[in-house]
Amino acid sequence: LFTPLMGNGTNDQQKSEIGEPLAHVAKPGDFLCVFGSPWFHDDYGALVERTKRELGLRFSLLIYDLIPIVRPEFVVPNLSEHFSKWYSDCMLFTDRIFVISNATARDVEAWRERAGLPLTCPVLKIPIGTGFTADGMEADADPQISNLPHGLIPGGYVLFVSTIEVRKNHALVFRAWRRLLEELSVDEVPKLVFAGRVGWLVGDLMQQIENSRYLDGAIVVIEGTTDLELAALYRGCRFTVFPSYYEGWGLPFTESLSFGKTCIASSEASVPEAGGEFCLYIDPDNVTEATNLLRRIIQEPSIIENLEKKIGTNFRPVHWSEAANV
Numbered sequence: 001l002f003t004p005l006m007g008n009g010t011n012d013q014q015k016s017e018i019g020e021p022l023a024h025v026a027k028p029g030d031f032l033c034v035f036g037s038p039w040f041h042d043d044y045g046a047l048v049e050r051t052k053r054e055l056g057l058r059f060s061l062l063i064y065d066l067i068p069i070v071r072p073e074f075v076v077p078n079l080s081e082h083f084s085k086w087y088s089d090c091m092l093f094t095d096r097i098f099v100i101s102n103a104t105a106r107d108v109e110a111w112r113e114r115a116g117l118p119l120t121c122p123v124l125k126i127p128i129g130t131g132f133t134a135d136g137m138e139a140d141a142d143p144q145i146s147n148l149p150h151g152l153i154p155g156g157y158v159l160f161v162s163t164i165e166v167r168k169n170h171a172l173v174f175r176a177w178r179r180l181l182e183e184l185s186v187d188e189v190p191k192l193v194f195a196g197r198v199g200w201l202v203g204d205l206m207q208q209i210e211n212s213r214y215l216d217g218a219i220v221v222i223e224g225t226t227d228l229e230l231a232a233l234y235r236g237c238r239f240t241v242f243p244s245y246y247e248g249w250g251l252p253f254t255e256s257l258s259f260g261k262t263c264i265a266s267s268e269a270s271v272p273e274a275g276g277e278f279c280l281y282i283d284p285d286n287v288t289e290a291t292n293l294l295r296r297i298i299q300e301p302s303i304i305e306n307l308e309k310k311i312g313t314n315f316r317p318v319h320w321s322e323a324a325n326v
Contacts, residue, residue: 028056031096035062039082045089058095062126063087065100065248066107067167074167074245076200088115097123098326100249103270128249128274129320131258132227148236149229150193150220157191157220159237159261161230161252162244164206164221165199169243169266169284174205176291177215180298183291186218188298190238194221195230234259239297239304242266243284250274258317262307264293278311 026032032051038044048059066087072080091112097119099105105123112119148154162168173192180189192215198206209219225233234240240256240263247270253263254274265271267281275281280297282290297303 022051023055026055026057030057031060032057033060033062035098037064039086041086043089044086045093048090048093052093059090059093060096060098061090061094062098062100063104063108063248065104065246066111067246067248069111070107071167071246074165074201084115087111088117091117091119095121097121098126099123100126100128101270101273103273104248124326126326127318127322128251128254129323130254130317131319132231132255148232149222152191152193152220152233152236154236155190155238157193157237159193159195159233159240159256160242161195161233161240161255162242163196163199164194164202166201166205167245169245170194170202171205172243172284172287172290173241174209174215174219175287176294177218178212179287179291180295181215181218183295184298189218190298191217192219193233193237194219195225195233197223231259234261237261239264242271243282243290244268244271245284247271247274253279254318257311257315260308260311262304262311264290264297278307278315280307 022032032048041047051057052059066083068075068080068083069087075083097108099108102125105125108123109119160170160173162170164170177189177192198221209215209221214220222233234256240253240261242250242253242256242263242265244250244266246268247266250265250271253265253271256263257275257278263275263279265275265279265281266284268284272279272281280293280303282293
């Protein structure tokens with residue numbers, strides 16, 4: 001049974017996704033699988049315990065990441081405490097845990113030991129899809145890239161797909177691009193495209209970008225793209241960047257690979273696990289290392305060309321059905 005299990009009423013009032021009361025569709029021994037993000041609901045652990053006891057169900061939980069616990073500096077105040085309490089409560093009643101990466105599995109095990117929580121149930125990794133459907137068009141189709149927004153031209157920009165928030169580390173790329181513009185001719189440096197909405201804890205960065213006049217037009221921020229527009233941006237970029245400090249997986253750079261584009265990615269957490277041999281990796285704390293690598297691949301395009309050939313030959317996209325069929 002796949003259900004949000006929301007609310008604090010009786011089990012007859014708790015609805016499954018097919019619209020029936022949970023007690024009418026569940027049989028003893030069934031798994032109640034929570035694959036969403038209900039951690040903002042208080043007393044969820046007590047609700048799970050009562051549901052298991054009254055209906056004889058087992059409980060399964062999908063954990064994407066524990067970032068608010070292991071990296072609290074990247075979230076808003078009080079979220080870490082709330083997140084930790086929610087998982088501590090629910091873990092006591094969990095019969096099976098799914099995770100999306102080996103990195104998250106290690107985080108779960110380490111946090112469980114630090115918190116002194118019993119964990120006798122298995123922790124199982126599920127595969128994560130590497131592409132998306134763009135308004136009915138599969139990612140390996142050929143989207144129109146001739147009408148790119150903001151005057152972008154194919155091959156004339158580098159793409160960073162992500163919500164603009166502190167953990168994603170847009171600040172590193174901003175500083176690296178400023179150095180590139182100082183060290184190289186303006187014509188050599190491709191535009192830098194941030195595709196994603198503005199999120200939390202980046203007020204200072206956005207002010208710096210505005211003060212620099214978007215590096216005199218070298219940075220383009222695009223919010224609210226459709227899947228079709230995003231597919232065109234992927235297809236038309238020279239390569240992508242993703243220097244995030246911490247990820248449970250990191251969909252944007254595996255999406256990048258699904259479009260045949262390599263990524264300059266973070267060397268931390270799950271990112272190398274997901275990117276494998278098809279990406280180039282940088283220390284997300286090292287602006288100088290990032291600048292040097294970016295300068296090199298801009299001036300030596302054969303590096304990107306060789307990686308794209310490797311992607312075309314060896315990269316195997318994972319369909320989302322593989323996750324569902326675990």
